[in-house]
Amino acid sequence: MASIKDVAAEAGLSVATVSRVLNGHPSVSADARTRVLAAVEALGYRPNAVARSLRTDTTRTLGLVISDVLNPYFTELARSVEEEARALGYSVIIGNADERPDLQDHHVTTLLDRRIDGLLVSPTDGGSPRMLEAARAGTPMVFVDRWIPGVDVPVVRSDGREAVRDLVAHLYGLGHRRLAIIAGPAATTTGRERVDAFREALAAYGLDLPGAYIGQGDFQAGSGRRVTEGFLDLPEPPEVVFAADNLMALGALDAVRARGLRVPEDIALAAFDDVRWFVHTDPPVTAIAQPTGELGRAAVRALVDRIEGRPGESVTLPARLVVRRSCGERGPTRPPSPSPTRSPSPAQSPSPVRRSTS
Amino acid sequence: MASIKDVAAEAGLSVATVSRVLNGHPSVSADARTRVLAAVEALGYRPNAVARSLRTDTTRTLGLVISDVLNPYFTELARSVEEEARALGYSVIIGNADERPDLQDHHVTTLLDRRIDGLLVSPTDGGSPRMLEAARAGTPMVFVDRWIPGVDVPVVRSDGREAVRDLVAHLYGLGHRRLAIIAGPAATTTGRERVDAFREALAAYGLDLPGAYIGQGDFQAGSGRRVTEGFLDLPEPPEVVFAADNLMALGALDAVRARGLRVPEDIALAAFDDVRWFVHTDPPVTAIAQPTGELGRAAVRALVDRIEGRPGESVTLPARLVVRRSCGERGPTRPPSPSPTRSPSPAQSPSPVRRSTS
DNA sequence: ATCCTCCGTGTAATCGATTCCACGAGGAGG
DNA sequence: CCTCCTCGTGGAATCGATTACACGGAGGAT
Numbered sequence: 001m002a003s004i005k006d007v008a009a010e011a012g013l014s015v016a017t018v019s020r021v022l023n024g025h026p027s028v029s030a031d032a033r034t035r036v037l038a039a040v041e042a043l044g045y046r047p048n049a050v051a052r053s054l055r056t057d058t059t060r061t062l063g064l065v066i067s068d069v070l071n072p073y074f075t076e077l078a079r080s081v082e083e084e085a086r087a088l089g090y091s092v093i094i095g096n097a098d099e100r101p102d103l104q105d106h107h108v109t110t111l112l113d114r115r116i117d118g119l120l121v122s123p124t125d126g127g128s129p130r131m132l133e134a135a136r137a138g139t140p141m142v143f144v145d146r147w148i149p150g151v152d153v154p155v156v157r158s159d160g161r162e163a164v165r166d167l168v169a170h171l172y173g174l175g176h177r178r179l180a181i182i183a184g185p186a187a188t189t190t191g192r193e194r195v196d197a198f199r200e201a202l203a204a205y206g207l208d209l210p211g212a213y214i215g216q217g218d219f220q221a222g223s224g225r226r227v228t229e230g231f232l233d234l235p236e237p238p239e240v241v242f243a244a245d246n247l248m249a250l251g252a253l254d255a256v257r258a259r260g261l262r263v264p265e266d267i268a269l270a271a272f273d274d275v276r277w278f279v280h281t282d283p284p285v286t287a288i289a290q291p292t293g294e295l296g297r298a299a300v301r302a303l304v305d306r307i308e309g310r311p312g313e314s315v316t317l318p319a320r321l322v323v324r325r326s327c328g329e330r331g332p333t334r335p336p337s338p339s340p341t342r343s344p345s346p347a348q349s350p351s352p353v354r355r356s357t358s
Numbered sequence: 359m360a361s362i363k364d365v366a367a368e369a370g371l372s373v374a375t376v377s378r379v380l381n382g383h384p385s386v387s388a389d390a391r392t393r394v395l396a397a398v399e400a401l402g403y404r405p406n407a408v409a410r411s412l413r414t415d416t417t418r419t420l421g422l423v424i425s426d427v428l429n430p431y432f433t434e435l436a437r438s439v440e441e442e443a444r445a446l447g448y449s450v451i452i453g454n455a456d457e458r459p460d461l462q463d464h465h466v467t468t469l470l471d472r473r474i475d476g477l478l479v480s481p482t483d484g485g486s487p488r489m490l491e492a493a494r495a496g497t498p499m500v501f502v503d504r505w506i507p508g509v510d511v512p513v514v515r516s517d518g519r520e521a522v523r524d525l526v527a528h529l530y531g532l533g534h535r536r537l538a539i540i541a542g543p544a545a546t547t548t549g550r551e552r553v554d555a556f557r558e559a560l561a562a563y564g565l566d567l568p569g570a571y572i573g574q575g576d577f578q579a580g581s582g583r584r585v586t587e588g589f590l591d592l593p594e595p596p597e598v599v600f601a602a603d604n605l606m607a608l609g610a611l612d613a614v615r616a617r618g619l620r621v622p623e624d625i626a627l628a629a630f631d632d633v634r635w636f637v638h639t640d641p642p643v644t645a646i647a648q649p650t651g652e653l654g655r656a657a658v659r660a661l662v663d664r665i666e667g668r669p670g671e672s673v674t675l676p677a678r679l680v681v682r683r684s685c686g687e688r689g690p691t692r693p694p695s696p697s698p699t700r701s702p703s704p705a706q707s708p709s710p711v712r713r714s715t716s
Numbered sequence: 717a718t719c720c721t722c723c724g725t726g727t728a729a730t731c732g733a734t735t736c737c738a739c740g741a742g743g744a745g746g
Numbered sequence: 747c748c749t750c751c752t753c754g755t756g757g758a759a760t761c762g763a764t765t766a767c768a769c770g771g772a773g774g775a776t
Binding site: 001044047048049053054059076082093109115137257276283 | 404417427436452467470471472495611634635637638640641
C-alpha cells in the first residue's frame with residue numbers, strides 16, 4: 001500500500017508538504033496542493049490511520065461496551081450511538097459482553113489497548129477492576145443505561161419510575177392485586193431500580209411485594225422462562241408478571257405457552273423495554289418504552305464533550321408506558337389516572353426532558 | 359500511560375529485552391524475565407496496540423460490514439462472528455450499512471484505513487468501487503450471506519432452494535394457489551435468489567408467479583408494509599405472501615393488522631429467516647431458518663485461513679423450513695411430501711453440510 | 717540599495733513498539 | 747591456553763505519519 005513517502009516522491013515534494021496538504025494546513029502554495037492531490041489520486045493513496053494515531057495520540061474512535069447484542073434494546077442503542085458518533089467525526093468499536101463480567105473486562109481491556117479516545121459502557125456488574133482503573137486514570141468515560149454508584153462518571157439513562165407508577169395504576173385499574181416481577185441481576189442498577197420502582201408504586205396502592213413474587217433473572221430469555229415457571233408453581237400464583245426487560249418477557253411467554261395457558265386470561269404480562277415485535281405478539285405486550293435513540297445520542301455527545309475538554313453532563317430522560325392488551329381488557333388507551341387507596345402521586349403526564357448535572 | 363521505555367527503566371533493562379519477554383521470545387534469562395514481569399505489574403503496563411500494529415503491519419482485527427444491525431438475523435451473525443474471531447485471537451470491528459451503499463462504502467473505507475487484517479462483507483449492492491478495489495488489491499476478504507458475482511472471493515452462505523421447495527409444497531398442500539412474494543433489492547444476491555427459488559418451486563407445481571405478485575422491497579419493515587398493502591389492493595389479492603426476510607414479514611403483519619384482516623384466515627404469511635419472536639407472534643410465523651451461527655463461524659474460519667496464507671474455502675449450508683400456523687391449519691408438523699402436478703422433486707430431508715470450494 | 721518579514725518548503729525528531737545485528741561473557745573442545 | 751559457539755543483552759533502524767525548527771527567496775519599508 002502506498003505511503004506518504006510514495007506520494008511525496010510522485011509529487012516531487014517532501015512528506016511534510018504532503019502532510020500539510022492532507023491536513024488542510026494554510027501555508028501551502030496552490031501549485032504544491034494540486035501536485036499533491038494529483039499524486040494522491042494517481043496512487044490511490046489513503047493515510048494510514050494506525051501511524052497517524054501513534055503520532056497524534058488520538059484515534060477518533062469511541063468504544064462501546066454493551067451488555068448483550070442479541071437484545072434489541074442494545075442493538076437500537078448501538079445504532080444511534082454509531083450514528084451520532086459518525087456525525088461528530090468518530091468511529092465506534094462495539095464490544096458485546098453477553099451479560100458476562102469476564103467478557104466485559106476482556107473488551108474494556110482490548111479497547112483500552114487500542115487507545116480509543118473514550119469509552120461508553122453499560123456495565124454488566126458492579127464494576128470490573130479494569131474499568132474502575134480506567135475511570136480513575138482519567139480515560140474519558142460515560143455510563144449509559146446502567147451505571148456504577150460512587151464512580152465519578154456522567155450517566156445517561158432513562159428514569160422509569162413514573163412509567164412504572166402508570167403501569168401499576170393501569171394494572172390496579174384492571175383489578176389485579178397479586179403482582180410479581182422478574183428482576184434483573186442485583187449487581188446492575190437497572191436490575192435493582194426497576195424492582196424498587198415497582199415496590200414503591202405497589203405501596204402507593206397499599207399492595208405488598210412478597211419475596212416469593214420477586215424472581216431473580218439475568219436479563220436473558222431463559223431466566224424469564226424459569227422464573228415464570230416458578231411463579232406458576234406457587235400455591236397462589238401472581239395475576240401479573242412484570243419482566244424487567246424484553247428478553248425475559250419473551251421467556252415468560254415461552255413458559256406460559258408451554259403450560260397451555262393464555263395471556264392475559266390466565267396471567268397478565270408487562271415488560272420493561274418496548275420492541276417492535278411486541279405489537280404483533282399474541283397478545284400485544286404492554287411495555288415501558290425508553291427513548292433509546294435519544295439516549296444513545298446524548299451519551300455520545302456527553303462523551304465527546306469530555307474528550308474534547310468540555311464538562312460532559314449527565315442526562316436522565318423519562319420512559320413512558322405503552323398500553324396494549326397483555327394485561328387484560330380495555331384496549332390501547334392512555335394510562336388511567338390513579339384512584340388509589342392512599343397514594344398522593346398526581347397523574348403526571350410524561351414530563352419533558354429533564355437534565356441533571358452529575 | 360506507561361510505555362515500554364518506562365518498563366525498561368523500572369526493570370533496569372533495555373526495551374529490546376522487555377519486548378522479548380512480552381512476546382515470549384526464548385533467549386531471555388529467568389532473572390530478566392522476572393524483573394520485567396515485576397516492572398509490568400508495578401506500572402500496570404499494557405502494550406500499545408497502535409504502535410505494535412504500525413511496526414508489525416498486522417492488527418489482529420477483522421472488519422465486518424453488515425447490511426442492517428436492527429435485523430436480528432445480522433445481529434446473530436455478528437455475535438457468532440465475534441465469538442469465533444475471539445477464539446482465534448482476533449477482534450472484530452462492525453460496520454452497519456443500514457442497507458445503504460454509501461454507508462457501506464464509508465465503513466469499508468474506514469476499516470481499510472485502520473489496516474484491518476481481513477474483511478467480512480455482506481454486500482448491500484452490486485459492489486462498491488472501494489470494495490472491489492480492496493478485493494483486487496489482495497485484501498483478504500470473504501462474502502457472507504450475500505455476495506457479488508464475478509469477484510474472486512470465497513462465499514459463505516446458506517442455500518434456501520430446498521427449503522423454499524418444502525415451503526411451496528406445504529402451501530400447495532394447504533390449498534393455496536395464488537402465491538406472492540415480497541422480494542429484496544435486485545442488486546443483492548439474496549434479493550434475486552429467493553425470488554428465483556420461489557418461482558422455480560411454483561413452476562414445479564404448475565403455478566405461475568405473475569409480475570403483480572412480485573413486490574419490490576428493500577429488506578426493511580416499511581417496504582414490507584407498503585408492498586403488502588399493494589397486494590391487498592389488487593383485484594385478485596394473493597392467498598399467501600412470502601416475505602424474503604423477517605423485517606419485511608413484520609411490515610406485512612403491520613399492513614394486515616391495519617386493515618383489520620387476519621392471518622392466516624384472510625391471507626397467509628411466510629418468511630425467509632427465522633427469529634425467536636416468530637414463535638410468539640399472532641399467529642406464529644412459518645419461516646425458513648438459516649444456520650446463522652454456523653455461517654458466522656465458517657466465514658471467520660475462511661477469512662482467517664486467507665489471512666494466514668491458507669486457501670480459505672467457500673461454504674454453503676442448507677436452510678430448513680419451520681412450519682408454524684401462519685399459512686393455515688394443520689399445526690406444527692413436518693413439511694408434507696409433495697403430490698405435485700408434474701414435479702420430479704423428491705421429498706428430500708434437510709441434507710447434511712455441503713461444502714463447495716470456490 | 718539594505719534590511720526585515722513573511723511565506724513556502726524541507727530536514728529531522730518523535731510517537732511505542734519489534735527485530736536485525738553486534739558484542740561480551742562463559743563454556744566446550746582441541 | 748586458544749578458538750569458536752552459544753546465549754543473553756543492548757543499540758539502533760524501522761514502520762508512517764505529524765510538526766517544531768531552520769532556511770532561502772521574494773517583496774515591502776526605509
